[in-house]
Amino acid sequence: MNNSWNRVIYKIGSRIYDKIFNSGIFLRARKHVFESITFNNKDKILFVGIGTGADLKLIKHSNLDITAIDLSPDMLKKAKEKYGNSSIKFMEMDAQQLDFNDGSYDYIVGSLILSVVPEADKCLQEMTRVLKPEGKIIIFDKFISKNEKLSLLKKLLRPLIQVLGTDIGLRFEDLFREHEKRLKVEEDQPIMWNGMYRKIILNKRG
Template sequence: MDFENETFDFIVANLILTVVPDAEKTLKEMVRVLKKNGRFLVFDKFVPKGKKIRTGQRVLRPILKGMGTDIGMDFYDVFKIVENACEIIEDKDVMMNGLYRKITANKKG
């Protein structure tokens, strides 16, 4: 992004991390432009927390990934790249038995 470091207080990533070519790079960039003590909100489809990808999802994943979305992504695998700079304050199942989740995190000050 063409923004200076620490530009925004709040960032919303709505259904974006599972469709971009590089989710880790995207999340890292979000954190770069987020001010210290700023917050980001992610709403997207991820493998439910603490669970493995379901058989149906495992079968459909390559097909849907080819169409531009990844239904088998684990948010915490992506979050590892920024876990030293951020802390998760909420991880809430929103719909479809936890497939869609609302995750909120703060950038450490």
């Protein structure tokens, strides 16, 4: 997994992404993630890895200050085609190196991004950096469970699946350990596939 290869993967994937990850069980999961979250028009919101804009249809964004970034120009093009007439600011950007000042956003949304970037730790570090004190990071992603040991099959498949642009062996608890001095878990609940996909809300310590 690296940025250059991910651009290739998502150039291809942009053509079918919505049919898989914005329909059926994934659409129901996304709806569940946002159903209890209320943004107000004073909030600055950053969507990291916006992809084709799947999350944007689930919120009332007409009066919100939203910035949406993605590494893939092809995925971003799809999002712009849907919401280009809105006030949303779309930017091509690496989630591991955000071009924003410290403490810029009240909310940061990361759907299916930590498991696809080359360095999840660096991505979460950057999300934390640009988040305001007491701000929230909303995560929807897949992780192996806290006590799960990767089977031999998964160990063998993991590098092959990473070539397709995603990691099936990322453990949130291991990732979070390096950030718990700055973040605290406000919510952590299973969303789909027996808890493989989770909704996690992190709050930045003041």
